[in-house]
Structure formats: C-alpha cells, structure tokens
Amino acid sequence: xxxxxxxxxxVTLSEEAFxxxxxxxxxxxxxxxxxxxxxxxxxxxxxxxATKADDKGSNKGFEATYRKETTSFHLEKGSVQVxxxxxxxxxxxxxxxxxxxxxxxxxxxxxxxL
Amino acid sequence: xxxxxxxxTHLIKTRGQQVTLRCSPKSGHDTVSWYQxxxxxxxxxxxxxxxxxxxxxxxxxxxxxxxxxPNYSSELNVNALLLGDSALYLCASxxxxxxxxxxxxxxxxxxxx
Numbered sequence: 001x002x003x004x005x006x007x008x009x010x011v012t013l014s015e016e017a018f019x020x021x022x023x024x025x026x027x028x029x030x031x032x033x034x035x036x037x038x039x040x041x042x043x044x045x046x047x048x049x050a051t052k053a054d055d056k057g058s059n060k061g062f063e064a065t066y067r068k069e070t071t072s073f074h075l076e077k078g079s080v081q082v083x084x085x086x087x088x089x090x091x092x093x094x095x096x097x098x099x100x101x102x103x104x105x106x107x108x109x110x111x112x113x114l
Numbered sequence: 115x116x117x118x119x120x121x122x123t124h125l126i127k128t129r130g131q132q133v134t135l136r137c138s139p140k141s142g143h144d145t146v147s148w149y150q151x152x153x154x155x156x157x158x159x160x161x162x163x164x165x166x167x168x169x170x171x172x173x174x175x176x177x178x179x180x181x182x183x184p185n186y187s188s189e190l191n192v193n194a195l196l197l198g199d200s201a202l203y204l205c206a207s208x209x210x211x212x213x214x215x216x217x218x219x220x221x222x223x224x225x226x227x
Binding site for chain 2: 004034036041042043044045046049089091093096097098099100101102103104105106107
C-alpha cells in the first residue's frame, strides 16, 4: 500500500537556522507529493507541491524536490522565523479512476525560538 | 471568496449517540473528501464524494457514512459513537478534473465522553 514516513519531532530551532524535515514515501504508481502546514487550532494549508520526478515545489522560502530515485520529498528552508512554528505534514496523492485521496505522514512539529 | 466551511466547530457527544458534521466546499469545487485526525497524528482518509456518490472509501467501518447534496455540500454521519471516534474531522474540497489540489476547512473537533 501507499505510505509516508516523516522524521519524528519536535524539531526545535533558533530563528534564522536552516531547516530540514525528512520525508520518504512508498507508493504504487506515480504519486503527486505535497507539504501541508497546520497552525494551532486550524486546518491544513497547502505549503507546496510537486507532481512529477525532479520537480521542485517552493513557497514562502520553503522548498522540496521530488526525488524518485530515493523516494523522498524533504522540506527545507534556509532561515526559519518564529512564525514558522507549526506542524508540517508530508503527503502523497494517487488517482484511482475517478477518485483520489491524500495519504499523510504523522506530522513533524517545528518550534522556532528567538 | 469563502473557503471551505465546516460546522459545528466543536461538539461533545456521549458514547452510543449519533452525530452529523457538515461541510460547504469552496466556490467552484465539486468534490468533497473527509478526513479524521486523531490527536498527534496525521489525517486519515474516510471517503470522497463526487456527483453525489461515494467514489472511494478508506479503512473505516460502516458506522461512518456520508452524503453529498446537489449544491456540492456534504455531511458526515457517525453512528454508535465510540470514545475512539474523538478527533478533528477535516473536510477538503477540490475540482474533480483539476490539478490544483485540495482546500481544507478548519475542522470540527468531536469529543466523545
């Protein structure tokens, strides 16, 4: 079956530090890959996505590259801010006929301190 | 432009009771998916509705059922509630024939006591 594995949290960084959150996946077929962010008490917001191998998704300084050879989609940011503190979810999507669904990792909590 | 609207935001139910959660999709979206997010976990897919039919279902018992209306809004019903049904229930809308992905609502926090 399809699955997503993320690095365990929490990840605690000082402001302006470099961020990497690892994500690997197992999938049958050719998934699209996503990073979602969840702030306290809120739903999920799409952070970035990539739909095919070697695509790089980017948004708000965050980047992730779809690596088919290593089945990975690691999230990176060069300089984190306190406002980036949230839970980050890696997810994959595979379409089956007329339907599709997202399969999520367990999430990685990021805490950024001054 | 309103995004995905879910109601209620919070509710508390007793074991054995039934509950109905509601979702209005983002304007222009025709597909609604429901997810269950237990505390500290990633969301788990419950089912997806398109053209008023359930198109795909995750690994959830028949106690979980849904409906989609002609205006694309949707309901999630859970019967015979268990303590383990306590979770954040998220609704996500999308366009069936599009590639822009999903828009999530803020969720309904269900507590079963």
